[in-house]
Amino acid sequence: MLTLKINGESRSLGDIDPDTPLLWALRDTLGLVGTKYGCGIAQCGSCTVHVDGKPSRACVMRVGQLQGREIITIEGLARDSDTLHPLQQAWIDQDVAQCGYCQAGQIMSAAALLNSKPDPTDQEIETAMSGNLCRCGTYPRIVKAIKNAAAGGA
Amino acid sequence: MDLDRRQFLLLTGFSGLAIGFPGLASGTEASIQVGQVAINHYVQIKTDGTIVIFAPNPEVGQGVRTSLPMIVAEELDADWDRVIVKSAAIDREKYGSQFAGGSTSVLRRWPELRKMGALARHMLLSAAAEQLKVPVTELTTARSRVLHAASGKTLSYADLAESAARQPLPDDSAMVFKQPGDYTLLGRRVANVDNRAIVTGAPLFGSDTRLPGMLYATYVKCPAIGGRPRSANLDEIKALPGVVDAFIIEGTNDIPLYDSVSDYVSSGVAIVARSNWQALKARQNLEVDWDLTTASRDNSADIRKQAARLAGQVGAKTLVEQGDVETAFAASDQVVESFYSTDFATHAPLEPQNCTAHFKDGAIEVWAPTQTPTATVAGLAKLLGLPGDKVTVHQIRGGGGFGRRLENDYARESALIAREVSAPVMLQWTREDDIAFDYFRPPGYNALKAALDDRGKLTAWQHHVIAVSDDGENANKSAGHRNSVFPRQRVEHFRLTSSLVPSQTPTGPMRAPVSNTYAFAEQSFIHELAVAAKRDHLEFLVEMLGKPEWLKPGSPRVIHTGRAINTIRQVAKNAGWGRNMPKGRALGLSFFFSHATPVAEIAEVSVDGDRKVTIHKVWVVADCGPVINLSGAEGQCQGSVIDGISTLARQSISIKAGRVEQSNFHQYPLLRIDQHPEIDVQFLRSDFAPTGMGEPALPPIAAAVCNAIYSATGHRIRHMPISSEGFSI
Numbered sequence: 001m002l003t004l005k006i007n008g009e010s011r012s013l014g015d016i017d018p019d020t021p022l023l024w025a026l027r028d029t030l031g032l033v034g035t036k037y038g039c040g041i042a043q044c045g046s047c048t049v050h051v052d053g054k055p056s057r058a059c060v061m062r063v064g065q066l067q068g069r070e071i072i073t074i075e076g077l078a079r080d081s082d083t084l085h086p087l088q089q090a091w092i093d094q095d096v097a098q099c100g101y102c103q104a105g106q107i108m109s110a111a112a113l114l115n116s117k118p119d120p121t122d123q124e125i126e127t128a129m130s131g132n133l134c135r136c137g138t139y140p141r142i143v144k145a146i147k148n149a150a151a152g153g154a
Numbered sequence: 155m156d157l158d159r160r161q162f163l164l165l166t167g168f169s170g171l172a173i174g175f176p177g178l179a180s181g182t183e184a185s186i187q188v189g190q191v192a193i194n195h196y197v198q199i200k201t202d203g204t205i206v207i208f209a210p211n212p213e214v215g216q217g218v219r220t221s222l223p224m225i226v227a228e229e230l231d232a233d234w235d236r237v238i239v240k241s242a243a244i245d246r247e248k249y250g251s252q253f254a255g256g257s258t259s260v261l262r263r264w265p266e267l268r269k270m271g272a273l274a275r276h277m278l279l280s281a282a283a284e285q286l287k288v289p290v291t292e293l294t295t296a297r298s299r300v301l302h303a304a305s306g307k308t309l310s311y312a313d314l315a316e317s318a319a320r321q322p323l324p325d326d327s328a329m330v331f332k333q334p335g336d337y338t339l340l341g342r343r344v345a346n347v348d349n350r351a352i353v354t355g356a357p358l359f360g361s362d363t364r365l366p367g368m369l370y371a372t373y374v375k376c377p378a379i380g381g382r383p384r385s386a387n388l389d390e391i392k393a394l395p396g397v398v399d400a401f402i403i404e405g406t407n408d409i410p411l412y413d414s415v416s417d418y419v420s421s422g423v424a425i426v427a428r429s430n431w432q433a434l435k436a437r438q439n440l441e442v443d444w445d446l447t448t449a450s451r452d453n454s455a456d457i458r459k460q461a462a463r464l465a466g467q468v469g470a471k472t473l474v475e476q477g478d479v480e481t482a483f484a485a486s487d488q489v490v491e492s493f494y495s496t497d498f499a500t501h502a503p504l505e506p507q508n509c510t511a512h513f514k515d516g517a518i519e520v521w522a523p524t525q526t527p528t529a530t531v532a533g534l535a536k537l538l539g540l541p542g543d544k545v546t547v548h549q550i551r552g553g554g555g556f557g558r559r560l561e562n563d564y565a566r567e568s569a570l571i572a573r574e575v576s577a578p579v580m581l582q583w584t585r586e587d588d589i590a591f592d593y594f595r596p597p598g599y600n601a602l603k604a605a606l607d608d609r610g611k612l613t614a615w616q617h618h619v620i621a622v623s624d625d626g627e628n629a630n631k632s633a634g635h636r637n638s639v640f641p642r643q644r645v646e647h648f649r650l651t652s653s654l655v656p657s658q659t660p661t662g663p664m665r666a667p668v669s670n671t672y673a674f675a676e677q678s679f680i681h682e683l684a685v686a687a688k689r690d691h692l693e694f695l696v697e698m699l700g701k702p703e704w705l706k707p708g709s710p711r712v713i714h715t716g717r718a719i720n721t722i723r724q725v726a727k728n729a730g731w732g733r734n735m736p737k738g739r740a741l742g743l744s745f746f747f748s749h750a751t752p753v754a755e756i757a758e759v760s761v762d763g764d765r766k767v768t769i770h771k772v773w774v775v776a777d778c779g780p781v782i783n784l785s786g787a788e789g790q791c792q793g794s795v796i797d798g799i800s801t802l803a804r805q806s807i808s809i810k811a812g813r814v815e816q817s818n819f820h821q822y823p824l825l826r827i828d829q830h831p832e833i834d835v836q837f838l839r840s841d842f843a844p845t846g847m848g849e850p851a852l853p854p855i856a857a858a859v860c861n862a863i864y865s866a867t868g869h870r871i872r873h874m875p876i877s878s879e880g881f882s883i
Contacts, residue, residue: 034355074355099215100352101553137796
C-alpha cells in the first residue's frame with residue numbers, strides 16, 4: 001500500500017506500481033484532473049505541482065519516490081474549497097485563459113514564485129515561468145496577473 | 155423557433171415538472187429541470203432568477219462559450235451576472251451544423267442569436283403587458299426585469315417566464331433589435347465564463363472525462379505514416395499488469411486523408427488498461443511487425459528541393475490570366491522576382507487528442523473534444539453502421555484547437571476500441587502520437603514576380619503557387635492558393651499559375667489555413683517592391699489597395715479596401731511609422747485580409763550581430779465590425795501574434811521515409827514567456843456585421859517581423875522558420 005500526502009491529506013494509492021508518474025496517479029487513481037498531461041517529458045509545465053513547496057513536473061516524478069513529501073496540486077492551492085488563492089483571483093480578473101489547459105500549471109509555477117519572491121521583477125517572473133508553455137499565447141496577461149497578485153495579495 | 159414544441163410544453167403544463175424535450179433527447183444538456191421554463195432552445199429561465207443560455211458551438215479557447223451567449227443576453231436584456239452558460243446538445247435540427255472553424259461562429263450565428271434573445275424578450279414583455287394590463291409600449295427591460303415607468307412597477311423575468319412561454323410568437327416584422335448605442339454588454343470586457351473552473355482545476359476538458367468503471371487506451375500506429383501492423387506480441391501485452399485487452403484494428407485506409415465526416419481509421423494496435431500509466435507502460439513492451447508496403451515514402455527535404463526547382467519554371471496550369479503579363483514585364487522599368495517557402499508544421503494543441511466512448515446495447519455515446527461535433531456524429535454512424543440516433547456526441551472543451559480538432563480521427567479510433575470492450579474507454583494519445591499523426595500544415599511555396607513602371611507603380615503581378623499533391627491532380631487539403639480578389643482586381647496585368655509536387659503526408663487546416671503561409675510571401679514581397687521602387691512601404695501598400703470600396707458589396711469575405719486602408723493608417727499612427735530608429739532596429743509593416751477581417755500589424759524589431767532577433771513590440775489594428783467581447787477579441791489577437799511568431803521562429807516538421815522526425819516540444823519548440831513581445835491591440839469598430847477573431851490576426855505577423863528584419867539588417871528572409879537561416883528569437 002502506497003500512501004502520499006496530497007493537499008494536506010493522507011491519500012492511499014492502493015497497490016499502485018511505484019513507477020507510476022505522479023501525474024497519472026493524481027488523474028486516474030485520485031481523480032484530481034486539474035494537473036494536466038501535455039508532454040510527459042517535463043517540457044511544457046502543464047503538470048506542475050508543488051513538492052515540498054518547489055514547483056515540480058508531476059509527469060516525471062514517480063510515486064514510489066514521493067512518500068513523506070508534501071504535495072500540493074491546483075485543487076489544494078486555495079486555503080479551502082470556497083476561496084481562491086490570490087493568483088487564481090488575479091487570473092480571473094485579468095481574464096488570462098483562452099483554452100485554459102495550461103493555466104493550472106502556470107498558476108502553480110507562479111504560486112511557487114510568489115512564495116519565494118513576494119514582489120518579483122518582470123525578469124524574475126519570466127525566468128520562473130519560462131518552463132510553462134501556453135499554446136494560446138496568454139503570456140502578456142499571465143505577467144499582468146502575477147504582478148497584480150504580488151501587489152495585492154502578498 | 156419550434157411551435158410544436160411550445161405547444162407540447164403548453165399541453166403538458168411544463169412548470170414545476172421535469173420534462174425532456176422530445177427533440178432534444180440526444181443530450182441531457184438541454185432537458186428541462188424542475189423550476190425552469192424554456193422560452194426557446196437558447197434560453198431557459200429558472201425560478202431562482204438565473205437564466206440559462208445555451209452555447210451552440212464547441213469551445214477550444216476561441217471564447218465562443220462566452221461571446222455567443224453574450225449576443226443572446228444583450229438582446230434579452232439578461233442580467234449577465236446571473237446567466238449560466240451551458241453547451242448545447244448536438245442537434246442539427248435545432249442548432250444547424252455545430253462546429254468551430256474558419257472564425258465563423260460569430261459571423262454565422264449573429265442573426266440567429268440576436269433573434270433568439272429578442273424573441274425571448276418580446277415574449278416576456280407581452281407577458282408583463284398582460285399581467286400589468288398596460289400597453290407593451292409603456293414597458294422597458296433591464297437586467298432580467300421588466301419595468302413600467304409610469305407606475306413604478308417591476309416584474310422579474312423569473313416571475314414572467316411561465317406566462318411568457320405561452321405568448322404567441324411575433325412576426326419577424328414585429329421584432330425589435332437594440333441599436334449598438336444601447337448595448338450594455340456587447341463591446342465590453344467580459345470574463346470567460348469558465349474562468350473559475352479553469353483556475354481551480356475543475357474537470358472541464360475532454361481528457362478530464364471520468365466515468366464509473368472506465369478504462370484507458372493507447373493506440374499505436376506505424377511510425378511511417380500509412381504502414382500496417384502485420385502482427386504484434388499481443389499475448390505478452392495482455393499478460394501485463396492492468397492490461398484488459400490488446401488487439402489489432404484493421405483500418406479502413408492506410409494514409410489518412412482529411413475528411414471530418416468520413417469513416418476513415420488508420421490501422422494500429424490498441425492496448426486497453428485500467429489506467430493511463432498501465433496502458434503506456436505496456437506500450438513500452440509492445441513489439442509490432444510493420445508492413446511498410448502501403449506507407450508514405452515522403453522526404454520533406456526532397457519535396458522542398460522539387461518545389462524550388464518548379465518555382466523557376468512556368469506553372470503547369472494557368473488558373474487566372476488577366477491583361478498581358480508578358481508584355482507588361484517586357485515594357486516595365488523593373489521586374490522583381492522572389493520565391494518564398496515554408497516547411498511542414500504541426501498544430502500541437504497543448505491537450506493531446508483524446509476521446510471517451512461507451513458502446514452499449516447497439517448505441518454509442520462519445521465525449522469528444524472536437525471542433526466539429528456534428529461531423530463526428532455522421533462519421534461514427536458511417537463507421538459503426540448505426541443510424542444517427544444511436545450516436546450521441548457530447549461537446550466538451552478542447553485544450554486548444556487551431557484546426558487540429560476539425561478532424562475526428564481520434565473519435566473514430568476511440569469508437570472502434572470501445573466496441574471491443576464492455577466499459578467506457580478513453581483513448582488518450584501521447585504527445586508523440588499527436589505530433590507524428592497530425593494533418594500537418596502543408597508547406598507553402600509561392601513564386602512571385604512583379605513589374606514596376608518608371609514612377610515605381612505596380613503594373614503586373616504573377617503568382618506561381620506550388621502545392622503538395624498526393625494524386626498529381628489536386629492540391630492536398632489546405633495546400634495551394636486562396637481565391638482572392640486582391641491584388642488581382644487592383645493590377646491591370648495578372649497571372650496565377652499552379653504546379654504540384656508529389657507528397658503523401660496528410661495535411662489539413664491550421665489556424666488561418668493557406669493565409670498562414672501565403673501572407674508571409676505576399677506581404678514580404680510587397681515590401682520588396684516598395685524597396686525596389688524606393689518608396690515608403692505604407693504608401694506603396696495603400697496605393698496598391700487603391701480606391702476605398704467594397705470589392706464585392708455585401709460579401710463579408712471579400713476585401714473592402716477602405717476598411718483595409720483604415721487599419722493600415724491607424725496602425726501606422728499607433729506605432730509611430732516613420733520615426734527615427736537606432737541602427738539595427740526597425741519597424742516592419744504588414745497587412746492581410748482573411749476570415750472576413752482586415753488586420754494591419756507593425757513589429758518593432760532589433761537584430762544583433764549573431765542574428766538574434768528581439769521583437770520589442772507589436773501593434774495590431776483590426777476592423778471586425780462591432781466587437782462582441784473586447785477581452786476575448788484582444789486575447790485572440792495577442793494569441794495569434796504569439797502563435798505566428800512561434801511558427802516563424804523555429805517550428806519545422808521534417809519527414810524522412812514517411813516518418814516524422816520530431817517527437818515532442820524539445821524538437822518542436824513553442825514560444826516561451828520570456829520571448830513574447832508587448833502587443834498593443836486596437837479595434838476600429840465599424841458598422842459592418844461582426845466577424846470572428848480566432849484567426850485573422852495571425853497571417854500578417856510573419857511578414858511584419860521579416861520586413862522589420864530586412865529594414866534593420868538588409869537581409870531578406872524568404873523561408874519560414876527563420877532558424878533555417880540562422881536567426882533566432
